[in-house]
Amino acid sequence: xxxxxxxxxxxxxxxxxxxRLSLARAVREQHGRDESPFxxxxxxxxxxxxxxxxxxxVVALAHAHGFPVIPFGVGSSLEGxxxxxxxxxxxxxxxxxxxxxxxxxxxTVTVQAGVTREQLNREIRDTGLFFPIDPGANATIGGMxxxxxxxxxxxxxxxxxxxxxxxxVVTASGEVLSTGTRxxxxxxxxxxxxxFVGSEGTLGVMTEITLRLYPLPQxxxxxVCHFPDVASxxxxxxxxxxxxxxxxxxxxxxxxxxxxxxRAEKMTLAEAPMxxxxxxxxDAGVQEQAELVQEIAAEHxxxxxxxxxxxxxxxxxxxxxxxxxxxxxxxxPGCRAVTTDACVPISRLAEAIVDxxxxxxxxxxxxxxxxHVGDGNFHVAYLIDPDKPEERELAERLNHQLVxxxxxxEGTCTGEHGVGLxxxxxxxxxxxxxxxxxxxxxKAALDxxxxxxxxxxxxx
Numbered sequence: 001x002x003x004x005x006x007x008x009x010x011x012x013x014x015x016x017x018x019x020r021l022s023l024a025r026a027v028r029e030q031h032g033r034d035e036s037p038f039x040x041x042x043x044x045x046x047x048x049x050x051x052x053x054x055x056x057x058v059v060a061l062a063h064a065h066g067f068p069v070i071p072f073g074v075g076s077s078l079e080g081x082x083x084x085x086x087x088x089x090x091x092x093x094x095x096x097x098x099x100x101x102x103x104x105x106x107x108t109v110t111v112q113a114g115v116t117r118e119q120l121n122r123e124i125r126d127t128g129l130f131f132p133i134d135p136g137a138n139a140t141i142g143g144m145x146x147x148x149x150x151x152x153x154x155x156x157x158x159x160x161x162x163x164x165x166x167x168x169v170v171t172a173s174g175e176v177l178s179t180g181t182r183x184x185x186x187x188x189x190x191x192x193x194x195x196f197v198g199s200e201g202t203l204g205v206m207t208e209i210t211l212r213l214y215p216l217p218q219x220x221x222x223x224v225c226h227f228p229d230v231a232s233x234x235x236x237x238x239x240x241x242x243x244x245x246x247x248x249x250x251x252x253x254x255x256x257x258x259x260x261x262x263r264a265e266k267m268t269l270a271e272a273p274m275x276x277x278x279x280x281x282x283d284a285g286v287q288e289q290a291e292l293v294q295e296i297a298a299e300h301x302x303x304x305x306x307x308x309x310x311x312x313x314x315x316x317x318x319x320x321x322x323x324x325x326x327x328x329x330x331x332x333p334g335c336r337a338v339t340t341d342a343c344v345p346i347s348r349l350a351e352a353i354v355d356x357x358x359x360x361x362x363x364x365x366x367x368x369x370x371x372h373v374g375d376g377n378f379h380v381a382y383l384i385d386p387d388k389p390e391e392r393e394l395a396e397r398l399n400h401q402l403v404x405x406x407x408x409x410e411g412t413c414t415g416e417h418g419v420g421l422x423x424x425x426x427x428x429x430x431x432x433x434x435x436x437x438x439x440x441x442x443k444a445a446l447d448x449x450x451x452x453x454x455x456x457x458x459x460x
Contacts, residue, residue, distance in 0.1 A: 004087055005044040009065040013047060013089070016057055020048040031090040034077040037336040037384070037392065038421055043070060043084035048092045052168055052176055052207040058091055059205060060174025062451045070453050071201040073114065073140035078339050079420025081147065081200050085455040093142055096207065099123055108165060108182050110210045113142025129213040132157040135416065136322045142206050147418040148198030152321070155241070155374030156248040156280070157214065159416070164197050168208035172447040182210055195442075200418050201453035203446045217248075217280035221290055222308040222317055225297045226272045230254055230357060230369070233273045234350040236300040237373045241346050243296070245289055249278035250374030251321055254357070257328055257368040261320045264327035269320075270304055275373075276321055278314070321370075325381065328368040332383040335366075338395035341423075342406035343377040343415030352409055353378055356402045365394055377415035403429070419457045427458065 013021050022028070023045050032042030044067075049055045062069045068088030075082060084090060096112035099120065103109070104127045111120060118138045121130050135144060135151035143149075145167070150159035157163070166180030180186070180193035196204055227233040230252070237250050252275060253261065259271045277293060279286045294305050308314045320327075329335060344352045353369065360367045360380060371378030380402060382395035403413045403426045413419075413426035428436050436458055443450075443457075454460040 005067050005089065006065050009061050009067060010045070012061055013045065013058070016054070017047055020050075022046045022048070028090070030075070031072050031082070031092065032084050034075050034080060034082045035337075036078055036080040036083070036420070036422060037338055037386070038080045038083055040080070040083040040085055041087070043090040044087050046072075046090045046092055048095050050095045052170065055091060055093070055205050055207050056170045056174045056176055058089060059170050059172065059451075062089065063173050063449060066449055066451065068451050068454050069205070071113075071142065071146065071205050073143035074116065074138065076137035076139050076143070077147070077420065078341075078417050079414075079422045081418060081420040081453070081456055083421065085421070086460065088451075091205065093140065093207070100208065102127060103182065104129060104213075106182060107213045107215075108210055109213055110166075110208060111141050113140060113145075113207050113209060115141050117141065117144065124213065125216075127213075128216055130216050131163075131211055132214055133160055133163055136325070141209050141211070145197050145206055145209050146199065146201050148416070150372065150375070150377070150416040152249045152251055152318075152372055154372060154377075154416075155250055156246060161194060161197055163212045164193060164209055165212060166210035167193050167196055167206050169196055169204040169206050171204050172449065172452050177204070180210065198418070200420065200456050202443060202456055203452060205452070219283045219286040220278065220280055220314065221286045222276070222278045222314045223290060223293075223305060224269065224308075224317065225275050225277070225294075225302040225305045226270045227275070227297075227303070228272070228301045230273045231350050231354050232301045233275050234353055234373060236275060236297050236302060238346055238349060239296045239300070240293055241374060243292070245292055246281070247277055247289065247293065247374060248280040249276070250372075251276040252369065252371040252373045252378065253321070253324060254369035256331070256366075257324050257370050260327040260331050260368060261324055264330055265320045265323060267320055275302075276317060278318075324368070324370050328370075328381055329383070331368065332366050332385075334385070335383040336386045337381040337383055338392065338399060339382075339417070340380045340399050340402050341377070341414045341417040342402055342411055343375070344406050344409045344411030346376045348409040348411070349373060349376050349378070352402075352405055352411070355405060356380055356398075359401055360398055363394060363398060365391065365398070372415075375415075376411070400426075421456065424458050
C-alpha cells in the first residue's frame with residue numbers, strides 16, 4: 001500500500017480546511033517531534049480540527065486512500081507516540097478545547113479532547129470540584145486518556161483508567177462511536193471505553209471524554225523530608241502505604257534531581273534524596289496523617305521535615321517537582337533523555353530502585369531519578385549526547401536491565417507513559433507472544449487498513 005498523501009486526498013483536505021491545513025515545514029516538524037529521543041521525518045501535513053465531524057472527515061478520507069493519521073495534543077509524549085513513522089496527516093486537536101458539560105451533582109464533566117488538565121481545573125474551580133490526574137506536563141485530556149496516564153495523585157485517586165467514564169471516538173472507517181455512560185458502573189457487554197483508554201491512538205481517535213470529578217479537599221498540606229539514601233526514602237514510602245495512610249501524593253527525587261531543581265528553580269532544598277508528600281482531607285485528618293508520616297519517616301532516618309501549608313508554598317514545591325525533568329536535562333546541556341517507566345509491587349520498590357541506581361552509577365552515565373513511589377512507579381532518566389551512539393546504546397542497555405528486573409519482580413515495563421515506539425520489545429517480554437498476538441488481532445479487526453497511528457505499540 002502506498003502510504004503517501006495522494007493528490008486527491010490533499011485536494012479534499014484543502015477544500016474542507018483551507019488555512020487550517022498546513023504543509024509548512026516548521027509546522028510539520030513541530031508535530032513530528034515529542035519528548036522522546038527518536039528522530040523521525042515529520043508528517044506530510046497537519047490539520048487543525050475543531051469538531052468531531054472534522055476528525056471523522058479526515059479519518060474517513062484516510063481510510064479511503066490508505067494514508068496514516070496521527071492524533072496530536074500538545075506534544076509531551078516521552079515514547080514517540082506522535083511520530084509519523086510512515087508519513088501521513090497529523091490531526092491537531094488543540095483547538096477542540098471546550099468544556100461541554102459540567103454535572104456537579106453527579107461529579108462528572110464532559111470535555112473535548114484538546115482541553116488540558118490545567119484548563120479543566122481552572123474552569124471548574126468555582127464548582128468546588130477538581131480533576132486529580134496530574135502527569136506533570138500540562139497534557140491534553142485526550143492524550144492522557146490515550147496513554148492511560150496517571151502521575152502524582154494516582155496513589156489516592158487512581159489513573160485515567162479509573163476516571164474515564166465515557167468516550168466519543170472516531171473509528172478507523174470514520175464512524176463516530178459513543179462508549180460508556182455517566183453512570184458509575186455498568187455490566188453491559190464488552191467494556192469498549194477501557195479498550196480505547198490506553199490504546200495510544202491505534203484503535204480510534206478520541207474526541208470527547210467524560211470524566212469523574214472529586215470535591216476539593218477541605219484542607220491540604222504538603223511536606224518535604226530528606227533521607228540519608230534512596231533506600232531509606234523508599235522504605236518510608238512502603239511503610240506509609242502498608243499502614244493504610246490515605247496520602248494523596250508521595251514523590252521521590254534523588255540527590256541528582258534535587259540538585260538540578262535547586263539550580264534551575266533557584267531553590268535551597270537539601271541536596272539529598274527527598275520525599276515530597278501531600279495530604280488531603282479535613283483539618284484534623286490532614287494533621288493526623290502528617291504526624292503519623294513524620295513518625296514513620298523518622299524511623300527510617302528522615303530529617304528536616306518541612307511543611308508547606310499556604311497555597312503559594314505548595315505551588316512552589318509542586319512546580320519544582322513538575323519541572324524536575326526539564327531541570328534534569330540542564331545537568332548536561334544539549335542532551336536528550338532516555339527515560340524509564342517501570343512500576344513494581346510496592347513491597348519490591350526499594351529493591352528495584354536501589355539495584356537500578358547501582359547499575360547506572362557503575363556505568364558512569366549522568367542520570368537522575370524521580371518517581372510516583374506511592375504506587376510503585378519510578379523513572380530513571382539517562383542523559384545522553386545525541387551525537388554519541390555509544391551513549392544511546394549504553395542507556396538502552398541499562399533500560400533493558402531495569403525492565404527485566406521489574407518483570408522479575410512481577411511489575412511492568414510502563415506504569416504511565418505507554419509503549420509507543422520505545423517499549424515494543426519490552427511489551428513482548430511482558431505480555432508474551434500470545435498476548436501481543438491478541439493485541440494485533442484487535443488492531444486488525446478495528447483498523448484493517450492500518451491507518452491509525454501505525455507503528456506504535458507493536459511494529460506495523
